[in-house]
Amino acid sequence: MLLYGASGHAKVILSILKAMNQEVTGIFDDDPEKKEIHSIPVVGSYRADFLPNEPMIIAIGNNTIRRQLSGQIRHSFGTAVHPSAQIDTSAQISEGTVVMHGAIVQADARLGRHVILNTAATVDHDCVIGDFVHLAPGVTLCGSVSVGAHTLIGAGSVIAPNLTIGSRCLIASGSVVTTSIPDGAIVRGNPARIINRKSFRTL
DSSP states (O other): OOOEEOSSHHHHHHHHHHHTTOOOOEEEOOOOOOOOTTTTEEEEEEOSSSSSTTOOOOOOOOOOHHHHHHHTOSSSSEEOOOOSSSEEEEEETTTOOOETOOOETTTTTOTTTOEEEEOOOEOOOOOOTTTTTTTTTTOEEOOOOOOOTEEEEEETEEEEEOOOOOOOEEEEETTTTOOBBTTTTTEEEEEEEEEEOOOOOOO
């Protein structure tokens, strides 16, 4: 396996892959000051000819950067699921997605491409998670929640059942969402309220 990104997020993914007995053979990063993480060499900026048959995971938490890089990379993409995660056999996990320590994915849930399901986050039955979504540590999605692409749901937030969270939203940490949220909304609070809207021209 190869990684792109040599940050703290990459350290967690390395931990997952080690627990999976998956060898990591190199890490790409554009910062020339970074030389290694946990004895894994940082080999410099991305090169399509470096171990071209090895799958890769983009180890970057920012949804927008992860999306941009995914369109530039020629390698295939792998997945990483920590052994402590509980994944129902009917759930679907797409390429590039990472499921971290203690996370739970229930029956018929679907996780899109390059999703981050962070530590101890819970995705209940029939949820649909779009591409490049980040569910931060301790997030709880109740049943049949839909989350649009590129959305970040902050640590400890709770999303009530049967709601739709739009694309490119930001749900602040600790929010309790009890109504559906439109695209581009920034929400906060308990109950969560829209406090701003993103301009899609800047995304």
